[in-house]
Amino acid sequence: MMAFFATRTDLALDRDASGRFLPWVIAVMVFMAMLALAGAMVLQRATAGWQRGIEGHLTVQIADQAGQPMAPRLAAAVKELQLVPGVVRAVPLDRAAVELLLAPWLGRENLTSDLPLPGLIDVEVAPGGIDVAAIGARLARTVPGAVVDDPKPWLDRVLRLADLLQILAGAVVLGIGLATVFMVIFATRAGLSSHREAIEVLHLIGARDGYIAGQFQRQTLRLALAGALPAGIAAAGSLIVLGVLAAGAGRGLLPTIGFGPLAWLALAALPVIAIVIATLSARFTVLGYLREML
Amino acid sequence: MVRFQNVGMRYGLGPEVLRDLTFDLPAGSFHFLTGPSGAGKSTLLKLLYLAHRPSRGLITMFDQNVAAVPRNRLPGLRRRIGVVFQEFRLLDHLSALDNVALPLRIAGANRKQAEDHVRELLAWVGLSDRMNAKPPTLSGGEKQRVAIARAVIARPSLLLADEPTGNVDPAMGRRLMHLFVELNKIGTTLVIATHDEAMISEFRRPVLRLADGELSVEGA
Numbered sequence: 001m002m003a004f005f006a007t008r009t010d011l012a013l014d015r016d017a018s019g020r021f022l023p024w025v026i027a028v029m030v031f032m033a034m035l036a037l038a039g040a041m042v043l044q045r046a047t048a049g050w051q052r053g054i055e056g057h058l059t060v061q062i063a064d065q066a067g068q069p070m071a072p073r074l075a076a077a078v079k080e081l082q083l084v085p086g087v088v089r090a091v092p093l094d095r096a097a098v099e100l101l102l103a104p105w106l107g108r109e110n111l112t113s114d115l116p117l118p119g120l121i122d123v124e125v126a127p128g129g130i131d132v133a134a135i136g137a138r139l140a141r142t143v144p145g146a147v148v149d150d151p152k153p154w155l156d157r158v159l160r161l162a163d164l165l166q167i168l169a170g171a172v173v174l175g176i177g178l179a180t181v182f183m184v185i186f187a188t189r190a191g192l193s194s195h196r197e198a199i200e201v202l203h204l205i206g207a208r209d210g211y212i213a214g215q216f217q218r219q220t221l222r223l224a225l226a227g228a229l230p231a232g233i234a235a236a237g238s239l240i241v242l243g244v245l246a247a248g249a250g251r252g253l254l255p256t257i258g259f260g261p262l263a264w265l266a267l268a269a270l271p272v273i274a275i276v277i278a279t280l281s282a283r284f285t286v287l288g289y290l291r292e293m294l
Numbered sequence: 295m296v297r298f299q300n301v302g303m304r305y306g307l308g309p310e311v312l313r314d315l316t317f318d319l320p321a322g323s324f325h326f327l328t329g330p331s332g333a334g335k336s337t338l339l340k341l342l343y344l345a346h347r348p349s350r351g352l353i354t355m356f357d358q359n360v361a362a363v364p365r366n367r368l369p370g371l372r373r374r375i376g377v378v379f380q381e382f383r384l385l386d387h388l389s390a391l392d393n394v395a396l397p398l399r400i401a402g403a404n405r406k407q408a409e410d411h412v413r414e415l416l417a418w419v420g421l422s423d424r425m426n427a428k429p430p431t432l433s434g435g436e437k438q439r440v441a442i443a444r445a446v447i448a449r450p451s452l453l454l455a456d457e458p459t460g461n462v463d464p465a466m467g468r469r470l471m472h473l474f475v476e477l478n479k480i481g482t483t484l485v486i487a488t489h490d491e492a493m494i495s496e497f498r499r500p501v502l503r504l505a506d507g508e509l510s511v512e513g514a
Contacts, residue, residue, distance in 0.1 A: 012387035040313045206373035
């Protein structure tokens, strides 16, 4: 028996050209949006980590000088630092710790025992700041070759850059959303134009606007699902692979590409949002078109 | 049922194609609409099936001033009107069965009852073996019968038919006219546009005669 009330639509929308290109367009949009959002989240997490690690700390670097053993110079510098108001703690790093810091850049095999390395002191300062120039001058008098490295100006520049990149990522996601809306409107208008005759018949035999719009809406939903879901899965897979590759490349050199449950939820929301946006765009485009009819 | 009072109609800034139309279609009446090509028959039918609003004058349908009916209530009025379009206007990708079922689908009718009803009507118009055929594979006469079945399936209060027997053989034409007469007997108001003076003479019903956009009513 013919199931004429089943899934068949009154309009032959499944034969439209949009059926061929819209899923691909939506897939590309969703994939790019997810990567942009993931990039923003990775950057946010990395900068937060850098901020946590660096804020409230200074590094004192003592250059290696021939004939002058490093240990007494480090001890003298630590002693001097402990006398400075605002310094909470000054901890010299042993050679192994310094090598660990340099390994990602120089390679572990190049860090031979005779390689002259600078002495480093991690200085924790009280909140409210400290006069870095004054400490530098004081240390230089006590321990020649000692310089104070204040990472705050560098961190501020990095944070400004990271903020800008996050705004750009947000703009990319927004732009992708708008492009999706325009593509769906374009495809729906093309469909309205090619089915004008049939739409008019439905209209004249008493179809309400919602009935006709519903047909476009369901078709767009099908196309959006066909594009957004595989793209979402592909993007998630890509991010997992990138995370594994980044971890393999060496901790410390690249930011960690990993996401918590909330971040995954935000990423998973993108395909859903794309589907909802596409479906609603189709519906409102049709309703706008029908309002021009009596 | 339908009242036109001083109705005029023009397209855009063009000349009036209908002028000062004043007539009544009482409930249960049966009128022929005739006139030479270009006299305005199609435009009058478009006003009757609510495809256009008049440029001037007052149209009252189902006791409502059409101009004052909000747009969202027009589909409800249109569902009370059955239309047989001259060019059939069937949906090519749907079977004859689905085409005829459209008004019931749109009205949200019960699926099983609707399907039985559609099959019964298609059998009555001699298309029981063509129910699953799509319009491009149907002959002109078969399309016309599908179009008529679609127009009457929802038992409209007002049935408008534009040359409904123009593409069928005389025997089928007579059979379809008798369908219209039967519908009229159970209370359907009918307006049948035709050039067929022989049919008008045979059925002896009032005639709305259009010439140069003006209307005269004969035999009322």
